[in-house]
Amino acid sequence: MSEIHVVGGGLAGSEAAFQLAERGHRVVLHEMRGVRGTPAHQTDRLAELVCSNTFKSTELTNAHGLLKAEMRLLGSLVLRGADEARVAAGSALAVDRDLFSAFVHERVTAHPLITVTREEVTAVPASPCLIATGPLTSDALAESVRARLGVQSLAFYDAIAPIIAVESIDQSVAFRAARWDKETMPASGAEAEAGCGAGEGESRASAPHSASSPAPGSGAYLNCPMDKPQFEVFIDALTAADQFTAHEFDSAPYFEGCMPVEEIARRGRESLRFGPMKPIGLRDPRTGKRPWAVVQLRAEDRAGRMWNIVGCQTRLRIPEQQRVFRMIPGLENAEFLRFGSIHRNTYLNAPGALTPHLSLRDDPMVLFAGQLTGVEGYTESTATGLVAAINLSRLLRGDEPIVPPVDTMLGALYRHLRDADPAHFQPMNANFGLLDELADPPRDKHKKRELYAERSLAAMRVWMAEHGLA
Template sequence: MKEPSSVRVIGAGLAGTEAAWQIAQSGVDVTLIEMRPQKRSPAHHTNEFAELVCSNSFGSLNADRASGLLQEELRRLKSVVIKTANLYSVPAGGALAVDRGKFSSALTNTLSLNPRIKIVRNEQLQLPHEEEITVIATGPLTSELLANDLKNFTGIEECHFFDAASPIVEGESIDLSKAFRASRYDKGDADYINCPMNKEQYLAFRNALVNAEQSEVKDFEKGNANFFEGCLPIEELARRGEDTMRYGPLKPIGIWDPRWGDVEDKDVRRAKRAYAIVQLRQEDNAGRLWNLVGFQTNLKWGEQRRVLQMIPGLEKADFIRFGVMHRNTFINSPKLLKPTLQFRKRPNLIAAGQLVGTEGYAAAVAGGWLAGTNAALLAKGLDPITMPITTMIGALTNFISNDKTITKVKKGFQPMPANFGLLPELNKPIRDKRSRYGAYRDRALKDLGRYNQ
């Protein structure tokens, strides 16, 4: 085996911290570069590594929930971040929440004391030389100069600085006795799920949207609010006028439920059609995830659930991801990355964390684990690994790095959190949801077996 080369990790957030630790644990020297405190991000408040910028929760501890399964996989893979989170956990009713100060200080100490980890407190201004094995994990608030260099490297279209995404719901939670499949003017296949509203339902829905509680828009995001006249939050459309949504994303024209009868006459059709229609578009090839078209929003998550469940057919919808409109640097990973998290056009450059379009703290740690593991393998002249797609870490990496999975049904790439909709179907389908999720968990942990020795 060749003498391992050293590796550079840029960004000591959740992903970079995990990556640097895994590299050092593999016996490879690593330089970890963090810009704080020399340069501040608009959301971080401390100089510590792995700072949690908002909530202090990693999500459910229960391994038959998606975030719980991902945590359990990481625990078995000897993640230093999850181990430290367990050590500094606080009671949170079944979730893994931490004392954020103690958690970040402990990780900063642990890494600082490791003789294989050299820490440099400097802003990285551009991508390092192509020969150097590098993990880039600079997160949603990557500093401007580096983000520009990354954009030059990926191409302008492939690096995004703002995320305006609609909520995603689980397909099986949509009530198809009220909703129906069809496309506008019956063009092509019946690709959309349509939720029809009568006038009374529409007005009540609009009223709820207009009065729902908004999330706080951070100072550093305010400038972006003006950029997207063509991509306004749904609550803003609702505010602009009683019918604005009916002339926009809720337009009912040309959408017909076969259950309304076989009507030829245009006037009768017009009189019988819905007053407004919410459309959902398929998000994955298997049709298990559906996004609400045109529903990017700034509403608080609890409010999104309450208001969107007023839509006929979505009364019991399970939300996989809520709508967002916020500053977020992320790359078009399905086009750029391999499932090893290496860039296709520069295999020595590996990306991890929110930058690759995963969402959530545990998902960032998972990316850091894989990126660090693979950087160390490359440094030793060995082949990098991919994780089984039956595991949550593998399913998530496969989703973000697989252009076939995404582009067949959807043009743009939007960040994705851990969820069971990403896992392949079981050999024998199980109808009961709890039992099914339990079976996903058992399969994932079994298939992870050979990686967690």
């Protein structure tokens, strides 16, 4: 029996090691904490939660709740640990972090087919292997992965802007147009390594226009026009809003292209009007005039259901993001599918560099899992560890790799990692915007989500039965 090397004993790596061992494979799990720390972890326990103690909602009408329900069907160890360590937090699955990691640590280290070694892995191991070293992957390994993929860089400051559900954007106010009516251009692979989200015609001259979801003949962007008083009120709110203070290890200077929007605004009241919110080349069809300022939204997915507020990477606290960005005309009722954030992150440009089952393109048995693949969050990272283990086990038996169907939240996440525009690829969390629309969607949002959940769980059960996972 060949040994499988799993690198990284975080959420994804612990889940994957356990799942592989349960499928009869001998696993060596390499975890560097114990001999070398990370800037965020505090202990040498496996599956340590680096920050908050919640896996978010358990409700099926919440995207994170649905993802968890799918993972429970697949038998997630991490979720069992979370259930064991659950503390009262309403419908959220919050945990006692020590009890949680102790549970997972115990199950993994006690497994007869798993050996845990404490060492920093500095190069991509021989296949079969699974790399799940997370957002704080050590430099030496990151460099080895970078070289193996043949890309320019891996380390990003992960500066992400909020994403808004299309149906919550008031399109009687927000108008579709590209600056100067320019047609959209396909993104070139060479630009796929660009870090932060530059907007249309912004200072990062190499930033391509989005190839995603242009409405034919009407421009690829949704433009929210502001008059002068609206702009002034917005700037006041933005600069005064409450923000997260940096973790000590995150206090490195911002890359210029990753400057939080509130920081740009603080540098000068007009700076956004000459930067990401500049109005030139745009006319509001309602007035025929150039607005005072324009907030542009760019489609994140090919179906045009998720829209990124361009240039609005932010450190504002979540309620403040809701309050301030809903002041933008057209976004008064914005539904946030993902909130903005800025933190140090190392992740791969999965759509540009990996296979659909998240392996190297030249070796299907060198897989990646966890936050390193471009998913965001505890649950999402764990879920990719689970699927990676299923696939490595299949490959070792001579079967083809598989991913869950796109009607499931997990499958939709994988589709995003496969199909997203590499030029604008940013980490993604579970959200309903990833799923295809229902054939006959009800108007009621809650009902609609119930139907999504029903469809997802049914699809997951069928898929599991087809592949002997039930």
